[in-house]
Amino acid sequence: MNNVAMIIGKRLGLGVLTMFMVSIIIFLAVNMLPGDFAQALLGQSATPEAVAAIRKDLGLDKPIHTRYFDWLIGVMQFDFGTSFAKANFSSYGGTAAAANFGTVADQIAPRFANTLFLAAVTAAIAVPLSLLIGVLAALYRYSIFDRIANISTLTSISSPEFFVAYVLILLLAVLNPVFPSLSNIHDGMDFTQKLQKTMLPALTLTLVVTAHMMRMTRAAIINLLASPYIEMARLKGLSPFRIIVFHALPNALAPIINVIALNLAYLITGVVVVEVVFVYPGVGQLFVDSVKIRDIPVVQACCLVFAAAYISLNLLADVMSILSNPRLRLPK
């Protein structure tokens, strides 16, 4: 058991280190964006004094490393700073105290919860579905079923997301009004309402992520079918289904888990297009809007949240792969 604790500890440490590196990259990259908030706000004809005043208000005049560490210390206390857009509003109101107004954390938190909700609904559909199709495709490999599964999942992953989204809207909202085409969920809704509203974006994303996971499941299982222990299982007279599920699948888990983690991370970070099509209030839209107006604290926070999602999901996948392998879990 010590062995596993050590491996996991190492992975965690690496995760933290990666997060730190990513924070530097994010900070530098965002600060290298051309133009700044003051310029963007005041327009072409602004006097240098006015620009400098706003920059001073926002602390943009300090040297970059000072700003980085100020930001980092804040982040470690879950204080992502104040949105420039809101802060600006406060200085018009005559109070310098931004604390009364929305912080970045306040802004992102509900959006992030929505994003997680969408990702969770999608995962709840897509993961079991792709595992099932993958197992069946491996079981009936080279059959009609296998071909259809492969072709249809490939088709859906190859189509642009917005196209899949509009096809689904056409089929499930317009021709057969089963689900609403707008997913503008808010806090006042109960779970079933939210679920119903989220269904169409979730289905769209399911179509996008299923192919990858299903094909990896199939490939990982088929890869093992030539192993001596699978031949042994066949020679024990077991049913083909049992051989796949009981003998092949447990040994194929590590690659499958990794692909699932990658796709879940994608669900959290890469769904801007789907959010836009369905007017879903997730982090993606907020992110794009903030980049447009150079609202640096929000952009940085979004990037950080995305990075954290990627790193922690991959970390989780690593840990689960280790735990699913008795050779690592129980040393000799």
Next chain:
Amino acid sequence: MSATEPLVKISNLEIDGIADETRTRIINNVSLELNRGEVMGLIGESGAGKSTLGLAAMGFTRDGCEIVGGNIMFDGIDLVTATPDVRRQLLGKRIAYVAQSAAASFNPAHRIINQHAETPLCHGVSNRAEAEADAINLYQRLRLPNPDEIGFRYPHQVSGGQLQRAMTAMAMSCRPDLIIFDEPTTALDVTTQIEVLVAIREIVEQFQTAAIYITHDLAVVAQMADRVKVLLRGDEVEEADTRTMLAAPREDYTKSLWAVRSFQRPQKPLATRGAVPVISLRNVTAAYGNNDPVVRDVSFDIHEGRTVAVVGESGSGKSTTARCITGLLPPKTGEIAFQNKVLPADYRKRSVDQLRQVQMIYQMADTALNPRKRIGEIIGRPVEFYLGLKGAKRRRRVEELLELIEMDPREYINRLPSELSGGQKQRIGIARALAAEPKFIICDEVTSALDQLVAEGILKLLTRLQEEMKLSYMLITHDLSTVRAIADEVVVMKDGLIVEAGPKEEMFTPPHHAYTDLLLSSVPEMNPDWLDELLAQRGAENLGDAAVSKM
């Protein structure tokens, strides 16, 4: 059905292998009859079709194989025409299989006892509790240590010999009428093999199970089988009861198989006192990382033109010693000297000339040769690197080397490794080592992946080259018949220590160190009563791992 009817009756079986749309006959018109409770040995070299025939007796063909003629009757059921469901009902329940490598054939993801109980559960023979109780009972009969607990481990937590016995127990789980043993001891050390042999024989006798025992080792088959059938490239050579076959083989091929074991060159006189050894190890201790040392305080000399065999079981430190000599693994303490000059411990610090003197031939010629390079390139590379020959000179040298290993340069120089047989690949491995014109070559289990006839050819070649070039060999092996054939001196290793060392003739005459004695006595002999005699002499508790752990 009557009691005289055979349990298995294979008649005129023909099986084709299909690869890249070409068909090759794997089994050619072979017939076989096996009565209840009888053990038949199938022997032959690799590619003889032993495993294919054994699996066919289960009605099973591997992917890429197809039964094209003949029939297979098992207890009145035609397995060729039976539906997959009917066959599946028989597999595991009435016909069971024991594979060559238990380590690979047990599923790493499940506990041993779950895999054991799976067969009776899925065939509806018993419930889980009964199946587990029976498993523990079988583990006891097979003399596995901690029978109550061992099944609840995962396969990687159990040693190879124990796993092989657990697999035999698993085959017994439904008390089948027939078990196919497919080289069940080939991957094991001799001391472990003997335990497994005893266990298999006892359990087959206790339950009156019929068995087909597949092996390439004649001495093993002599202990195990009532009758023996010899196969050669898919054809039956001959069949007879074991004693007759051993005493008076009819066919030339069978006789040649029997004769292989007799190759032996005389031991050379010991080097004169004060002669400078080619290689000497001085108190070498080595470990991987910060773990416990796997080689401890090892010292021995290898003299010009002599072969020193390093003998021991897996994990004894033989190969690690070789890695120290080549500089791949710098020892923790101690040093390696070439002609009394100490070599740098790390190969990266050795000069080209120092590197040139120590070459290596590997066990698996398959993986030791780059599959994408042609033979001329494989041998030409060290010629160029060590001797600086280029262009036509280099090619001429490669041709000379090919002639030296008895392969026609015109035919082979442009081939890829995949276009050669196992024995030919090993010859290329030898030529590559010779290309550096070394004084000293490490031969790491060079014949253990080869058939006996082919292996004999390699040993003769090595001997001839040694005579011609005054080479020194370090021969790493676990096979004592190889040692007997070409060694001058023997070093016996166990757990990283040298337990005994001396000239070959001394080593093979008593008195021995207890461990050497165990090793020597565990090598099966062609005498069919050998195992019985050994058992009577020592008792089942003083064999194999049990005996080793008592030391």
